[in-house]
Amino acid sequence: xxxxxxxxxxxxxxxxxxxxxxxxxxxxxxxxxxxxxxxxxxxxxxxxxxxxxxxxxxxxxxxxxxxxxxxxxxxxxxxxxxxxxxxxxxxxxxxxxxxxxxxxxxxxxxxxxx
Amino acid sequence: xxxxxxxxxxxxxxxxxxxxxxxxxxxxxxxxxxxxxxxxxxxxxxxxxxxxxxxxxxxxxxxxxxxxxxxxxxxxxxxxxxxxxxxxxxxxxxxxxxxxxxxxxxxxxxxxxxx
Numbered sequence: 001x002x003x004x005x006x007x008x009x010x011x012x013x014x015x016x017x018x019x020x021x022x023x024x025x026x027x028x029x030x031x032x033x034x035x036x037x038x039x040x041x042x043x044x045x046x047x048x049x050x051x052x053x054x055x056x057x058x059x060x061x062x063x064x065x066x067x068x069x070x071x072x073x074x075x076x077x078x079x080x081x082x083x084x085x086x087x088x089x090x091x092x093x094x095x096x097x098x099x100x101x102x103x104x105x106x107x108x109x110x111x112x113x114x
Numbered sequence: 115x116x117x118x119x120x121x122x123x124x125x126x127x128x129x130x131x132x133x134x135x136x137x138x139x140x141x142x143x144x145x146x147x148x149x150x151x152x153x154x155x156x157x158x159x160x161x162x163x164x165x166x167x168x169x170x171x172x173x174x175x176x177x178x179x180x181x182x183x184x185x186x187x188x189x190x191x192x193x194x195x196x197x198x199x200x201x202x203x204x205x206x207x208x209x210x211x212x213x214x215x216x217x218x219x220x221x222x223x224x225x226x227x228x229x
Contacts, residue, residue, distance in 0.1 A: 004157070031215055042118075042204050042219025043158070056216060091157055095215050102148075102214050105157030 002026065004106035006092050012112045018080040021109045025073070025094030031055075033103065034067055034077050035091040043091055049075065050098050082113045116141045116207045120220035128228045133177075133192040135223045137205030140186065146208035147188040148217065149179055153201045161203070163214065164188065175199070200227045 005024040013019050025032050030051050035043035046065065048056040052072040060067070064083070069075040079086055089110050093103040121136040139145055146165050150158040162173025169181040175198075179190045188205060202224045206217040 033215060040123075040221065042206070042221050043217075044219070045209075045216055048216060093157075098213075098215065100214065102160050102163065103158075103217070105159070107155065107157045 004092055004094055004104055006090075006106035006109055008109055009107065010110050010112075012114065013082055015084055015113050016081040018078065019082055019111060020076050020078045021090050021092075021111075023075045023077070023092030023106060025075075025092070026104055029094035029096055029104070030072075031095045031098050032069055032075050033093040033095075034075070035093065035105075037089040037091055037108070039088070046077070055098070079111075082111075084113050087111055087113045116143075116145070116209055116218045118205050118207050118218055118220035120205050120223050122223055123221065124224045124226070126226040126228060127195045129197055130194050133190070133195045133199065133225065135190040135203050135205075135225065137179075137188045137190065137220060138186050139188060139205070139207045141207055143210070146214060147179075147181060148206040148208075148214070149173065149177070149188075149190050150204045150206060150219075151201050152204065152222075158204065161190070165214075195225075195227045197227050197229065200225055 032049045034046040037043040046060045049069045067077045089108040091108045092106045095101045117140045119138045148163045149161040164181045172178045202222045204222045205220045209216040
């Protein structure tokens with residue numbers, strides 16, 4: 001079984017620029033999550049999708065972050081404009097159903113904002 | 115509200131020694147509890163989980179954890195450390211009862227194993 005695919009692995013941008021991350025979950029997984037992991041901290045949930053609908057985006061900074069999962073499969077997370085404090089690893093995870101099965105994580109995208 | 119506290123950001127043990135990583139939780143609903151491991155430049159991998167039933171749960175790579183409701187703890191142990199266990203370990207609690215997806219993670223404990 002192929003795992004959760006994320007790209008790019010690394011990204012360096014200047015503050016106020018825009019950036020996008022891509023995630024392809026495990027085939028058949030209906031639920032997709034984006035987590036933000038700042039250095040020295042545990043992951044924090046940004047947004048949860050069930051198929052192509054948003055289940056929970058309460059911790060997503062909506063003034064600058066957006067995410068979509070248009071066809072209920074892969075997803076993109078965008079930051080516009082980026083701030084220095086957005087430097088983090090962005091992890092995508094998926095599960096079979098709405099939280100009834102464990103998460104499978106991708107290797108993440110490491111973002112550095114200078 | 116749910117929360118997780120991991121005691122000790124860094125633990126160092128000798129190869130062959132007992133590994134004990136501490137986790138205390140707070141939850142307003144019956145908790146689902148998890149331990150994840152993260153190797154450098156990789157995502158998180160599930161080690162073990164407690165949902166319901168037996169309070170002593172066994173996971174991969176010889177790890178186990180015991181859910182103690184009276185102590186609100188879910189400490190991770192392994193009888194004999196191996197060099198390959200060096201990684202960062204995260205304890206997590208579910209936000210919603212019965213869910214394994216929306217999780218609150220602790221800050222992590224980095225385990226070093228000395229030869």
